[in-house]
Amino acid sequence: MLGFAQLFASRLVKAAAILIAIVVMNFFLVHAAPGDPAMVMAGEAGAADEKFVTQLREQFGLDRPIYEQLGTYIGKVVQGDLGFSYRQQRPVWDILAERLPATLVLTLTAFILALAAGVALGTLAAVTVGTWADSAITVIALLAYATPIYWIGLMLSLLFSIQLGWLPAFGYETIGAGYTGLAHVADVAVHLILPVITLALFYMAGYARLTRASMLEVRSLDFVKTAKAKGLTQGRIVTRHVLRNAILPVITVAGIQAGQLVGGSILIETVFAWPGIGRLAFEAVLQRDYQVLLGIFLVTSIMVILFNILTDILYGLVDPRIQVSQ
Amino acid sequence: MMNSDFWRAFARNKGAVLGLAILIAIVVLAAFASVFFPGDPWEMATAPFQPPLSEDALLGSDMLGRDIASGIAHGARVSLLIGLTSTAAALAIGVTLGALAGFHGGKVDDAIMRFTELFQTIPNFVLAVVLVAIFTPSLTTIVLAIAIVSWPPLARLARAEFLSLRSREFVQAAITTGQSNSTIILRQILPNSLSPIIVSASLMVATAILLESSLSFLGLGDPNAMSWGYMIGAARTVIRQAWWMSVFPGLAIVLTVLALNLVGEGLNDALNPKLARSRG
Numbered sequence: 388m389l390g391f392a393q394l395f396a397s398r399l400v401k402a403a404a405i406l407i408a409i410v411v412m413n414f415f416l417v418h419a420a421p422g423d424p425a426m427v428m429a430g431e432a433g434a435a436d437e438k439f440v441t442q443l444r445e446q447f448g449l450d451r452p453i454y455e456q457l458g459t460y461i462g463k464v465v466q467g468d469l470g471f472s473y474r475q476q477r478p479v480w481d482i483l484a485e486r487l488p489a490t491l492v493l494t495l496t497a498f499i500l501a502l503a504a505g506v507a508l509g510t511l512a513a514v515t516v517g518t519w520a521d522s523a524i525t526v527i528a529l530l531a532y533a534t535p536i537y538w539i540g541l542m543l544s545l546l547f548s549i550q551l552g553w554l555p556a557f558g559y560e561t562i563g564a565g566y567t568g569l570a571h572v573a574d575v576a577v578h579l580i581l582p583v584i585t586l587a588l589f590y591m592a593g594y595a596r597l598t599r600a601s602m603l604e605v606r607s608l609d610f611v612k613t614a615k616a617k618g619l620t621q622g623r624i625v626t627r628h629v630l631r632n633a634i635l636p637v638i639t640v641a642g643i644q645a646g647q648l649v650g651g652s653i654l655i656e657t658v659f660a661w662p663g664i665g666r667l668a669f670e671a672v673l674q675r676d677y678q679v680l681l682g683i684f685l686v687t688s689i690m691v692i693l694f695n696i697l698t699d700i701l702y703g704l705v706d707p708r709i710q711v712s713q
Numbered sequence: 714m715m716n717s718d719f720w721r722a723f724a725r726n727k728g729a730v731l732g733l734a735i736l737i738a739i740v741v742l743a744a745f746a747s748v749f750f751p752g753d754p755w756e757m758a759t760a761p762f763q764p765p766l767s768e769d770a771l772l773g774s775d776m777l778g779r780d781i782a783s784g785i786a787h788g789a790r791v792s793l794l795i796g797l798t799s800t801a802a803a804l805a806i807g808v809t810l811g812a813l814a815g816f817h818g819g820k821v822d823d824a825i826m827r828f829t830e831l832f833q834t835i836p837n838f839v840l841a842v843v844l845v846a847i848f849t850p851s852l853t854t855i856v857l858a859i860a861i862v863s864w865p866p867l868a869r870l871a872r873a874e875f876l877s878l879r880s881r882e883f884v885q886a887a888i889t890t891g892q893s894n895s896t897i898i899l900r901q902i903l904p905n906s907l908s909p910i911i912v913s914a915s916l917m918v919a920t921a922i923l924l925e926s927s928l929s930f931l932g933l934g935d936p937n938a939m940s941w942g943y944m945i946g947a948a949r950t951v952i953r954q955a956w957w958m959s960v961f962p963g964l965a966i967v968l969t970v971l972a973l974n975l976v977g978e979g980l981n982d983a984l985n986p987k988l989a990r991s992r993g
Contacts, residue, residue, distance in 0.1 A: 405830075405831055405834050408831050409831075409835065416843065416844075416847055417847075419847075419848075420847045420848060421848065421849070529971065529974065529975075530967070530971065532970075532971075532974060533919070533966075533967050533970040533971035533974055534963075534966075534967050534970075535923055535926050535927060535930070535942070535945075535963065535966055535967075536927075537927065537930050537945070538945060538959070538963040538966065538967075541945070541949060541952060541959050541963070542960070542963070544952075545952060545956060545959075549952070549953055643833065646833070646834060646835060646836040646837060647836070647837065647838065649836045649839070650836040650837060650838030650839045651838065653838060653839065653842065653931070654838075654927055654930065654931070657930075657931065658949070668839070668842060669931055671846075672842060672846050672931055672932060672933060673932065675846065677846070677847055680842070680843050680846055680847075681843065683839065683843075684835075684836075684839050684840065684843050687836045687839045688834065688835055688836060688839075690836075691834055691835070691836050692834065695834070
């Protein structure tokens with residue numbers, strides 16, 4: 388248990404270092420952008436009024452040496468001050484906090500679905516290796532790898548909402564329905580189906596391929612032969628011996644890909660008008676609202692770090708013997 | 714490398730041959746786009762909202778009367794161009810850093826790997842969006858942004874190769890004969906680690922094309938270059954009335970990326986016959 392606590396502490400230190408690096412990167416992005424940093428922060432050149440730009444210059448000490456400005460900037464971010472969106476006339480942090488829950492629901496559900504369904508399909512493919520089920524899963528994985536996720540989203544909504552009318556095409560809830568309690572939860576869940584499936588599909592394909600390859604490899608190892616020799620049933624061998632070992636590389640890759648999953652939510656939320664951070668990013672791009680965009684960059688990075696910690700815990704649960712290195 | 718053994722191994726993978734055929738067709742389409750579809754793909758060619766198989770628009774027209782087929786042909790150029798150049802740029806960054814880390818080891822390795830890890834943690838699509846938005850969309854910024862978010866896996870790969878080759882006898886011999894570090898890296902180790910790097914690079918072209926299409930879908934494409942992602946993004950709001958405007962450019966992306974992935978797997982079979990065919 389001590390090992391786990393140590394591991395956790397070292398992860399937190401590493402996470403803090405990465406966060407500081409990202410904050411510094413944000414700072415230099417604003418300064419490296421073409422034009423006056425104050426103008427960049429204010430949004431599209433010419434859109435901001437003179438008074439606001441002057442105020443920004445004073446606030447960030449843009450006339451002082453650059454390291455001093457960096458210090459001011461880090462100090463502000465540490466205090467939760469991510470700047471002010473001139474476009475929306477609100478602090479960036481308030482805007483982000485309002486959108487965060489929707490994105491967390493979407494990405495977490497998609498992450499869990501992708502992992503669970505991917506491992507299940509990969510196991511099925513490995514157990515039925517060489518049959519039609521195996522080939523079908525391989526072909527679907529290959530196709531899912533090659534398809535842009537926003538396009539999958541559009542096609543699914545074309546089929547299930549526009550043609551068949553089974554599911555809502557966009558939004559977070561039925562507007563004006565005024566559901567409360569369980570009815571509200573059910574309403575949100577129905578709206579969640581298409582975005583989650585779209586986001587999960589790509590990763591599910593990857594995890595299925597990886598699980599299949601990993602299981603085929605583990606299956607030929609000695610301890611599996613021992614288990615067979617002991618007379619264990621096929622089902623028990625697959626679940627307790629093969630799968631438990633084969634799943635470890637899948638969890639590792641899932642952790643590495645968490646960043647892509649979070650990034651993919653920009654596209655999914657844009658397609659399905661899901662009112663989260665991703666949709667906000669699209670709006671910020673349209674309005675050239677860089678303060679919001681940089682805030683999103685920071686918040687999504689924090690999300691990735693949290694997902695990584697989650698996969699570490701998952702790793703520890705699946706195989707308690709293993710001390711995750713570093 | 715391009716001998717008959719290579720082709721025999723490549724041709725044994727049926728998917729790879731199919732992929733290569735599709736890829737050649739797309740390259741031809743891109744190269745002769747102005748011959749097949751003379752005229753500007755941004756110009757109005759026919760009436761708006763023409764369904765597919767119309768008289769003057771085989772794949773239909775969009776909300777401004779632009780020919781979808783012409784857009785796809787001209788878009789192929791942009792996709793292939795950005796896919797190739799951004800992969801080349803990512804190779805330059807990734808292989809250089811990976812080679813330095815693997816060759817020198819110790820503190821240099823430590824520092825470079827920390828840096829690589831940072832870039833692997835950052836949500837790469839978000840960073841690409843931020844970079845292109847702040848530095849204003851153009852072919853150059855898009856290529857650079859894609860390269861900046863795609864190099865880490867190449868660096869890790871190059872590092873692993875260099876790390877294992879560094880202790881081999883022929884490298885040790887080169888060190889003993891007093892060759893300089895840069896000569897050893899470029900003339901001795903690099904040529905011997907090319908196969909896995911080529912395979913990864915071919916797969917990266919596919920990812921780069923997907924990234925470019927995603928950026929232009931969000932409106933972050935080069936405003937002067939017709940691209941598949943832009944076509945889908947622009948037609949998204951009218952998908953209820955006009956499915957063809959989003960469906961055909963999407964199919965073009967799927968075909969191209971699929972072809973590249975298949976070719977990549979074929980290259981893997983041909984260049985790394987000993988390695989198991991698995992990809993994370």
